[in-house]
Amino acid sequence: MxxxxxxxxxxxxxxGSAVLVREGGSGRQLRVIKEIDTSRLPRGAQKEVQTEVGVLKSLSHPNIVAYxxxxxxxxxxxxxxEYADGGDLAAAVKDRASEGRRFMEGEVMSMFAQCxxxxxxxxxxxxxxxxxxxxxIFLTATKVVKLGDFGVARVLDHTAAEAVTMIGTPIYLAPEVCNSKPYGTKADVWSLGVVLYELCALKPPFQAxxxxSLCMKIMRTExxxxxxxxYTEEARDLVAWMLRKSAxxxxxxxxxxxxxxxxxxAQHLPGEAGAAAGARHPGPPEGPGEPRRPCRPPQQHHRAPPGGACADLAAEFHRNRELAAMLKARAGGAGAGRPPGLPRSHSADGLAPTPAGPPPTQGEASCAAAQKAAEEQRHLQALQDAAAQARxxxxxxxxxxxxxxxxEAQRAPGEGPWSAEPPEGQGPPGRPCxxxxxxxxxxxxxxxxxAEEARLRALQ
Structure with missing residues (x-):
């Protein structure tokens, strides 16, 4: 020292603590020293400290705190x-909220692009x-954004790897993390979406x-x-896209x-960040007077559908219902409800009547009867499969x-419902849609x- x-x-x-220091010698630059008393750390935390050092050494970018x-x-x-002399983003949001003064969309997008x-x-x-x-997320006096604190970062073995531990600050946890499911880079995208929402609304999107209760809100509410x-539709769509429940x-x-x-x-960022962004993401040429159209994310919904097990079960139920309806209509001779992949019946299939021909021979009649029996057997099997799936x-x-x-019975006494005002079209508070x-x-x-299965068996 x-x-x-x-x-x-x-x-x-x-x-430990974070200390502002000045370098000796000719440089005299300001630095931050993160002092960590390793003797007091549990074994897992000691590994996290070593991870942070290794991660910082491997990362070199204008928008990342330099090691x-x-x-x-x-x-x-x-x-x-490296020392970021503009404080952190949380303090900037808190100051704006106390002043009642929101960030302009241009400021938000500049910080977001750097993140x-x-x-x-x-x-x-x-x-x-x-x-x-x-x-x-730290700021410099020249409005350069610096991402830091990699103490709980995880180095993946390959691009498709997923982590399984629940680590992070609660209000920034992705739904899959709250649900103790494996997660990947899309969990970081969710957390960045929460930051983007905070920059616009000056408050977190989920509070409890x-x-x-917070995890239930993250998984179930909007x-x-x-x-x-x-804020433009484009900015609002970005937030909604990043905060989709499904990774x-x-x-x-x-x-x-x-x-x-x-x-x-990204093309108008300050300092080294702007130069790096310009080299990596050159902007497309624009014609004179060519209007910019806001870009909506694909398959954008104004209200996100119910997520998790509720959506899966509902979708499976509707598929079973449609299949059962088609099988029932087909068994009754309607023909229009033929399930995909099943052959057409030789009667009542909605086609124009064919001219009368010579009567079939005994062999042809036997073949037609065998085909009809096989077709009815396939119908019965499909119905049995649908009934088993429904059960x-x-x-x-x-x-x-x-x-x-x-x-719900294990919730703390006096705790409020998970969602006091469920979105329109969804179920009662505290239960999935x-x-x-x-x-x-x-x-x-x-x-x-x-019952339909029993009726078809009786027909056989």
Whole structure:
């Protein structure tokens, strides 16, 4: 530490502190030293510290806090990093909220584009940040954004790898993380979407009194819409796209950078960030007076459909219902309800009548009878499969309902419902959309399919 002059403590944590220092010698530049008392760290946290040093060494980008040095002083590990003299994004959002003064869309897109460029570089190294939040995004006096704090980052073995541990700040957790499912780079995209929402709304999209309620809100509810008078449809669509409940429905960072608003912001970034963005993402040529059209993400919905098990069960129920209806119509001779992949019947298939021909021979009649019997057997098998699927679905719905009732019974006394005002068209507070109705309809459909199966067996 002799080569550094301590100036002031910037912050303290459970196991150390961040200190502003000035380099000795001719440089005299300001740096931040993260001091971590390794003797007090549990074994897992010691690995996280080593991970942070390794990750910082491997990352070099204008929008990522630069690693300068690391050394031990007794039991303290000292990580020397670049100093961002503009504070962090959380403080900037808090200041604007206290002043009642929102960020203009141009400011938001400039900061967001820099975050995208930083995250693109991180993901290109097969690294998940896993704790992306406003407190870990730093600013310089010249408005350059710096992504930092890689203490819980995870280096993936390959691009398709997924992590399974729940790590991160609760309000930034993606639905798949809340649900203890494997997650990948799309979880970082969700967290960045929460940051983008915060920049626009000056508040988090999801808030609750405890972690359990917060996770339920993240998985089941939608955030309040952003004000239309302040932010364009393109900006609002970006937020909605990044905050889709399904990870598959979210964009990659590359797709975000391809959006016109983000691309335009990336071409006008300050300092080295602008030069790097211009080299990586040259803007398309524009004709004189050519209007810019806002880009909507593919398959954009004004209200996201119910997610998770509710959507899967509902979709499976509708597929079974349609299949059963077609089979029932076909068995009754209607013909119009032929399921895909099943051959047409030789009668009542909706075709124009054919001219009468010579009567069939005994061999032809036997062949036709065999074909009809085989076709009816296929119909019966398809109906049996649909009935079995309906019974399985009914058991899954009943099991899911029991799990939800147990979870609701275990909530802390006095805790409010998960969603005080459910979105239009969805179920009662605290339950996924339409599960009760779906369970009843599935039970009725299963009974109907069983009866239809018995009727066809009797016909045989």
């Amino acid at each position: 002799e080569q550094y002059q301590r100036l002031k403590v910037l912050g303290r944590g459970s196991y 300068c040095d690391a050394f031990f002083e007794g039991t303290k590990l000292c990580i020397v990093m 995208c460029l930083a995250l693109k570089h991180v993901h290109s190294k097969h690294i998940l940040h896993r704790d992306l939040k406003a407190q870990n 009194s405890n972690i359990a 955030p309040d819409p952003l004000p239309e008078e302040l 598959d429905g979210r964009p990659t960072v590359d797709q975000l950078l391809e959006q016109p608003a983000v691309g335009r912001a 399985r679905d009914r058991r899954q719905v009943q099991q899911r309902m029991r799990e939800l009732e147990r979870a 339409g599960l009760d109705g779906a369970a009843g309809r599935r039970a009725a459909r299963g009974a109907e399919l069983d």
